Amino acid sequence: MGELKLMKGNEAIAEAAIRAGVDAYFGYPITPQSEVIEYFMAEKPHERTGMVVLQAESEVAAINMVYGAAASGKKAMTSSSSPGISLKMEGISYMAGAELPGVILNVVRGGPGLGTIQPSQADYFQATKGGGHGDYRLIVLAPSSVQEMADFVKLAFDLSFKYRNPVMILSDGVIGQMMEKVELSAPVPRRTEEELIRECPWATTGKPAGRERNIITSLNLDPAKQEQHNIHLQEKYRQIEASEVRFEKFHCDDAEYLIMAYGSSARISQKSVQIARAKGIKAGLLRPITLFPFPKDEVNKLAGQVKGILNVEMNAGQMVEDIRLAVAGKIPVEHHGRMGGMIPSPEEIVTALEKKLIGG
Amino acid sequence: MTEEIIIAGFGGQGVLSMGKILAYSGIMQDQEVSWMPSYGPEMRGGTANVTVILSDERISSPILTRYDTAIILNQQSMDKFEPMVKPGGTLIYDGNGITRHPERKDIKIYRIDAADEAARMGLAKIFNMIVLGGYLKVKPLVSLENVIQGLKKSLPARYHHLIPDNEKALHRGMEIIAEAN
Structure with a gap:
């Protein structure tokens, strides 16, 4: 049995991320999920695992930092609440287009606009139907306990790298703010550079002689090629539908x-x-x-x-x-x-x- | 066993931390627990409340409108939560600042003048532990040893020298709680 703690959902997800060997968290505070970055900052994960935690200058900067880290094969995540997630949508669409893994936590509050800071589930359409532009899908996980907030970090990264697709953890103010008993799994070390190069042959890890350049982009000016890319993405989503229903x-x-x-x-x-x-x-x-x-x-x-x-x-x-x-x-x-x-x-x-x- | 509790009062009375210590005590006793605070604008002055559930089984809703026990520490909370106690349930209140005392006939009512007692003891900060002691006298669902363990878990190490005062307060609460109906 792992370690038992009494934690808020927002704290549990941060602790679980450190223990799951996540490489980086980029965030910007907003109620009701500010405890995520607060917990990270207090825990100094850099001293525990070498994980980078950075308060970005804005939500837009944070998601683009996730894009950059993910392009080099790193396990990177961000979190926000509804209005902040809207700001991240451009970056999320680019990640889906460039087939980049990464985890986005949305601790949903009431909307539209700035709305309230109380719990809501008004972002279901945004999360499941592609909140950004273009024909894309996120894998969307909905935790209903503090335990699942912790457990879904590893699951989200596993799915995200398996399909090279961003994963959203769609939570809400209740799950983020409440405390429950949570069993934390034993820490695993972050991936080494050698493991990363082996497991992510697509990542921009430095071009060795004898292999093609790895190009990470969502831009394709030739519509015929873009359509082929769209068809590939849709096939991937159908495969996810066939294999990952929970x-x-x-x-x-x-x-x-x-x-x-x-x-x-x-x-x-x-x-x-x-x-x-x-x-x-x-x-x-x-x-x-x-x-x-x-x-x-x-x-x-x-x-x-x-x-x-x-x-x-x-x-x-x-x-x-x-x-x-x-x-x-x-x-x-x-x-x-x-x-x-x-x-x-x-x-x-x-x-x-x-x-x-x-x-x- | 499932015990659904609301603890409600002013911000700064230690409402949330009392609930947290109770929840930790439940974990020490192998119970399932949940702790759901009111958060948001009401935290910035005014009322604060927390729902704590202790159970032998998996807990369903962390949000409730009917409670086995209400621990009430100000008048606003009395007005809001007295009607939400289940018939046959328990209401515990501090008389300090209460202008309208509870009126229900179908619930058990206890009064604990913890604010006055904390002032007498010269330990204003352990007010909430006096209240918790009173609750444990009425509803001994977790043992005092496990509450002390819960305190150790929920207090940062730099405050552990305060645990004897907290223990004293728990005992005092057990002594002074009195039936009010």
């Missing part, structure tokens, strides 16, 4: 009604399932862990079993569109959400289930 089921075996939620909404909905079951309603919860790739086959399968699906999100209804696509009209799909930094209560979700799906 989800968790809670009381789904005999469920007649299904709640779908991710992140902190899934934690709240888990209690709603317990309350509903105590009232005699056979409810279950399907929690997507990957938002892209979305668990559409599982949703479609459960649509053959349950009478209806209630989507619960802290937004006006975004994931509900993906659910409806997967269900393809087989059963009713309704949405219950709160916005602007308001958080639904377990009881109001049960009431929504009763009113919108069960009738009564």
